[in-house]
Amino acid sequence: MTIKKTANSTWSGDIKTGKGSISTQSGALDKQPYGFNTRFEDEPGSNPEELVGAAHSACFSMALSLALGDAGFTADKIDTKATVSLDEVDDGFAVTHIALEVKARISDIANEQFQALCEQTKKGCPISKLLNTEMSLKATLDSAS
Template identity: 45%
Template sequence: MQNKATAVWTGGLKDGKGEMNTRSAALRSAAYTFKTRFEGAEGTNPEELIAAAHAGCFSMALSKILGEAGTAPERIQTEATVTLEQQEGGFAITKVHLNTSAKVPGCDDAGFQDAAGKAKAGCPVSKLLKAEITMDAQLES
């Protein structure tokens, strides 16, 4: 299985601009600039998209593991925070923090924490990233 996305950048680093598109058209001409990436300006950037991908992947992995344990979730919400830092030799994604909460009837906190740890380790996006991945997981009542 393969998926594709494209990015086109025109101009210099600080005065240029780019746009990203996905094959599915979930992103269409999503604009990004130096300011949206490094200065907090309104708009998207590659790290935000990595955060969305990681949150989505982790939530699906957690759903699978909980379902296999006989405690199918009603709802899982995950927020991923990606940290981009300047290091020697350039910028790097140094860590990702996953903050998830879920409503899982019949699941106790120990079972939920175990499932969340397995999901973090098994999520394909987690496996891709070389960054430190931390997590807080709360089971909703």
């Protein structure tokens, strides 16, 4: 079974003064603005790194819920924060690290078992696997007249 979800972004202008918008198939994001200032200057608005962080934290929480359920536990609450680090490297910029911070309330689980399930989930959640995924690209150039 393959599940496909889509997101779309549009960009106009140069890197520093240009503007973009992001939309998702579900409508959770609908022409959400983003730009250089929201990515590099801490201005309000979205950016690719926070979207990756949102996806990773949400996926991790859901995957941990599954792992807990398989082990016979149900969480009262799982709160996951993902901090995505974007660093300047030799050939431009790169996401160099994602720090996951999980706080959970679960009855009757030993800390050792919780830690083991978190480590298992860190390796196994679909967004964690994303960095090693196969990627395809189709590029079409519309000629400007």
